[in-house]
Amino acid sequence: MKISHGNLRFLAFVLYLFQILRHNQLMIEIVPLPLQRRKARASLSNAAGRFDMARAAVDDGWGSLEDSGDAAVPIKIETDIRMEQARTLISYNKSPDLPFDRSINTYRGCEHGCIYCFARPSHAYLGLSPGLDFETRLIARPNAAEVLRRELSQPRYKVAPMAIGTNTDPYQPCERDLGLTRACLEVLRDFSHPVAIVTKGTLVERDIDVLAALATRGLVRVGVSVTTLDPDLSRRMEPRAPSPARRLATIRRLSDAGIPVRIMTSPIVPGLTDHELEALLAAGAEAGADAASWIMLRLPREVSELWQEWLAEHVPLRAEKVMARLREMHGGRDYDPRWGLRMRGEGPYAEVIANRFKAACKRLGLIQKSPVLRCDLFTKPAQVGDQLALF
Template identity: 60%
Template sequence: MSGDVSLKIDAGRRRGRGAVSNTTSRYEPSREEIQDGWEIDEERAAFRTFVEEERPRSVITRNTSPDLPFDRSINPYRGCEHGCIYCFARPTHAYLGYSPGLDFETRIVARPLAAQVLDRELRKRGYAPAVMAMGTNTDPYQPVERQYRIMRKVLEVLRDFRHPVAIVTKGTLIERDIDILGEMAADGLVHVGLSVTTLDDETSRRMEPRVPRPVRRLKTMERLASAGIPVRVMMAPVVPSITDHEIEHILEASRDSGATAASWIMLRLPREVSPLFREWLEEHYPDRAARVMARVQEMHGGQDYDAQWGKRMRGEGFYAEIIAQRFEVARKRFGMAESLPKLRTDLFEVPLAKGDQLALF
């Protein structure tokens, strides 16, 4: 059997999760739930979250993509308990031998020593500072961060080195770190992108089951802005025929909550995300599933996804152009910028390491 076998799980076991199935990793042999032959109804346990720990040799990931405004990033976690069905990072779990489906949401890999490794990397001779991106793959403020506090420790290192950082999150736990972020913001070293995909609670709970409610995220936006931390609202992704009608409402609500910039990305369905999203559509929006996918394929030359640089983030064609125009009109109408002010890199300074002696002269 092929490596993309869909293992659909009954609704009771996946309550509070985004994916409908546990699609087999493309690098693993297919797995099936075996019946014992007795044909007796058996109650199966709900999916719990398991956390594994990883000791990385390096935590700074480099990229050369022309679609991205940064060349380096840090991901404290692999996998994400938020469970967003549209998450383009789901296929990365296959590299670990896990399913991009429910495994992505329930088998999290944490990097507890990330801050120590980062400290070592920033001290290397010849290191040249540039904006460090966080939250670009999986959310650094997902629920497990409350226990592990990896993100906070990483921020402490970046603050001590006076290193610029751009954060993307859906998690309200970022409020815990306002003390550090406010201090960095005063020096032009940080800004935050807060993702708001919809203002409708029911839609949010279906698409992103363990993400804080939209109104709660707006409150986080307000608290960050009140602390002097630059905030951008990110409508990422825009989902055709499900959230596209909310563009103007989301930008207005975000502007009123303190966001000064706005950006958007179209729904992306790379690799295993496509079949997972299709399963989810058939379960939650069977009446419009065909229409949603028709729009998606219209933007990608008849396919579910086109990975070409310059096209993958926005798509092409009439519908993509209409969304871009609507967003631009709304952004200008509400007085929001396309991006936040450029962060400073000239303040970077390597602090004394533990055990170092101050020079006497």
């Protein structure tokens, strides 16, 4: 095959860009931002993602940067929400670690800013940083409900429980104004489709009317994540999430409305929150939760470095112990992604946590495996132009 000089020049240029990208990814220097410029943000840095070139702040002559001593940093860190027209919404998985095979996410990124969030690396696929970008540069899908309705209406669609909140929180602050999660819930209600929700957001209370209607037919369960009962620690780890006490109040309100709810003591942080396990479960049971679950802290890809930066600033005297415990459960690594091990680790410490959890649930009457949601009620509502049934 004959290759023209133009094609050769193009290939050489692509190779040159690849070498630059590879070099920059290896040479990225993470410069922590000053604390006063990170108010209510968990990440200390905003390093380029693994698919992005290294970035540097540039002074545009309009006072957009200021000298912090070691590096020039942005004056403000505000939340930016951009709109994305989704072409598809339902994501499918075959993970043996998950109790569901499909999920929907109305937002990319999460303003709650939990420093330990395992979803942070997904922002790198967008050319954004898993650090501060994940907390401050969000993407919303305004046509989510429309796309969901279309996908559920496909002739080949087969019903199974839908998970919401598996990557980023469906009830983060921007949902108050955009209402994308509620719109999707209304579609699922119209189709009598089973749904499981995971959240830290108290805004879920706004949708109690829809959730209660689903609950009366065995079509919904809600999981509320409470990581710690210490409000100071929570504010530092999860800077824009509701306080632990407020999340427990949400469990109570959902339970009082007849909506099945479980307390999720996730993630358990060894050497930092593990001593609270029994107290967390007791608080959840007192608030009305009927079930419970737990997951050990996970540090995939960029999360490990972000987490260790956070430890060094907020709990430096415990940092070594926390990481030692995690590595002990993952064969000396910060994280082991293998099926069956990534959620809880292995070894003596992991077994102790599992036994403590099991014993506490038994004592408190909390179930560990929730009842199966009903799938037999699924129906496709009539659309404009459909022929109506006679009976």
